[in-house]
Amino acid sequence: MPxxxxxxxxxxxxxxxxxxxxxxxxxxxxxxxxxxxxxDRTLNLLYSGAKNLMNNNAVEKMDATPNVQAKTSSHSTLHQMVLTNTGTLARPQPISQRLAAKPEATTSCITCRTVTSLIRPPCNYCECELCDSCARVCHFCGGSFCQKCSLTVYLQDEKTVCLSCC
Known part of the structure; x- marks a missing residue:
């Protein structure tokens, strides 16, 4: 039987x-x-960081000498900081020293990538290299700025305003 x-x-x-x-x-x-x-681990890290700060274990020390540049107008103090060889932050060299240091250097515009041997002052805000056609002059402070660091305002006529003067 099956x-x-x-x-x-x-x-x-x-x-x-x-x-x-x-x-x-x-x-x-x-x-x-x-x-x-x-x-729990995040809370422990936050609490231990707060305790270290309250115990004056902060690495940052304030300088007691008054800063002469702080008395100047606010738009001239807004610059990009430069990291030095020792790992500290410092202000960049003035434009005149940078222009005198590299007279034969070729630079390219950050916006249009035009390579030129003429050395122009960089953007006053982010310090990128600019050509004459891409540089914009602020209506209020008269500084030279790139397209990323300036705004075009269309009220009665077209005006360029930098981020410092907005």
């Missing part, structure tokens, strides 16, 4: 092995425990 056939064969699914990785466990079952650990 064997009887299985009448559940259409709905029968064989069992498969499924690999569940750490990422699935962390985003599923263990999500709350993992996020609590991250939150």
């Amino acid at each position: 064997k009887r056939s299985c009448h559940f064969q259409d709905t029968f699914m064989p069992q498969l092995k499924v690999h569940i990785g750490e990422k699935h466990v962390d985003s599923g079952v263990m999500k709350e425990a993992k996020m609590k650990a991250v939150y």
